[in-house]
Amino acid sequence: MNALFAIVAFVAAAAATDKSPESPSSVPSGTWPDGKKAAFYLSFDDGCPTQPKNVFPLLEKYRIPGTFYVCPGWDLFKKYEAAWSNANEYVFLGNHTMTHGKIPDKAALDKELAGCNAAIARLRPNQKGPISFAIPSAESMHNVLEITDEEIAETYKRHNLVERWLWHGYPVQCKTIPEMEAYVDKVIESGGVGHMDFHGVGGDWLDPGLEYFEALMKKLDSRRGELWFATHIQIYERLKSRK
Ligand SMILES: [Zn+2]
Numbered sequence: 001m002n003a004l005f006a007i008v009a010f011v012a013a014a015a016a017t018d019k020s021p022e023s024p025s026s027v028p029s030g031t032w033p034d035g036k037k038a039a040f041y042l043s044f045d046d047g048c049p050t051q052p053k054n055v056f057p058l059l060e061k062y063r064i065p066g067t068f069y070v071c072p073g074w075d076l077f078k079k080y081e082a083a084w085s086n087a088n089e090y091v092f093l094g095n096h097t098m099t100h101g102k103i104p105d106k107a108a109l110d111k112e113l114a115g116c117n118a119a120i121a122r123l124r125p126n127q128k129g130p131i132s133f134a135i136p137s138a139e140s141m142h143n144v145l146e147i148t149d150e151e152i153a154e155t156y157k158r159h160n161l162v163e164r165w166l167w168h169g170y171p172v173q174c175k176t177i178p179e180m181e182a183y184v185d186k187v188i189e190s191g192g193v194g195h196m197d198f199h200g201v202g203g204d205w206l207d208p209g210l211e212y213f214e215a216l217m218k219k220l221d222s223r224r225g226e227l228w229f230a231t232h233i234q235i236y237e238r239l240k241s242r243k
Contacts, residue, residue: 020135023165023193024239031191031242036228038188039235040220041195042066043164045096045134048204049076052083055201055213059090062217064229069096069134069164072119085123092231093120094132095161101136103145106155113159132232133161162236169197170208177215184219188226193235 032039042059044051047070059066070077070084070093077084084093097103097112098119117131133156147155156163174180174196187194202210220227230238 020163020166023168023195025190025192027192027239028242029191031238032228033238034228037226038191039193039228039230039238040184040187041193041230041232041235043094043132043134043195043197043232044068044201045167045197045199046100046205047071047074047077047080047084047096048200049080050200050203050207051198052080052087053202054210055198056083056087056091058214058217060088062221063090064217064220065090065092065231065234067092067094067132067164067231067233069094069132070116070119071096071098071100071136072116072123073098074100081123087124091124092127092132092233093124094134094164094232095120095159096134097136106145106147106151109145109147109155110159113155113161117159117161130160130162130233130236132164132236133159134164134167162233164197164232165193165195167197168195170212171206177212180212180216181219184216184223184227188223195232 042064044055044066047068051068055066068084068091072078084091095113095116098115099112101112103109103112113133120127120131155161168174170180174183180196183196184194196216198208198213199205200207201213220229228235
């Protein structure tokens with residue numbers, strides 16, 4: 001993907017109406033396991049090559065899981081496929097459609113979702129259960145397709161997908177390290193679900209820099225007694241089971 005195109009498309013999409021709900025900012029006390037005060041997840045879009053290179057080792061070092069929304073139809077993904085299939089146990093894959101492209105109709109949507117699910121099953125056969133789904137924001141299907149909310153819900157169910165909460169991260173929110181650190185503190189205070197969502201880390205597009213990402217890992221580590229580090233799906237299932 002052309003980096004400049006990605007940035008322009010992403011910022012334009014972020015400005016457009018996105019129907020994805022925000023993550024829960026408060027939940028009943030006692031919701032999280034081991035008496036943790038809040039839940040936190042990390043997610044990474046587009047399968048940027050700097051993710052296997054820079055992020056995988058840090059997730060393992062700090063024992064924090066991450067969900068990576070991949071587009072297996074991209075040449076850029078295929079080139080690094082071995083790194084994705086051999087990833088450590090903190091790496092979970094999510095569906096970001098096959099091509100991140102424009103989706104003209106519902107048949108094309110099914111094809112994009114099913115293809116990505118099949119690639120995830122092939123690359124990570126031990127990853128079971130529902131698959132987290134991130135709408136490719138540049139061509140959000142809410143805006144492109146003539147599709148009702150009911151049809152979207154039915155489509156997710158058919159493909160065993162759970163839509164990720166509204167994207168949150170650099171460069172839209174938490175533009176600096178102190179802002180990011182204050183956000184982590186705020187999440188713990190709120191008791192709800194916090195998350196930081198990335199694209200490139202230490203290169204590629206929309207990159208806050210490796211120093212920023214390492215500062216986040218250190219910040220999370222410093223408050224790990226209060227935070228439940230889980231994947232989006234684990235948090236979703238926890239909330240569902242407590243209802
Ligand atoms: Zn994307």
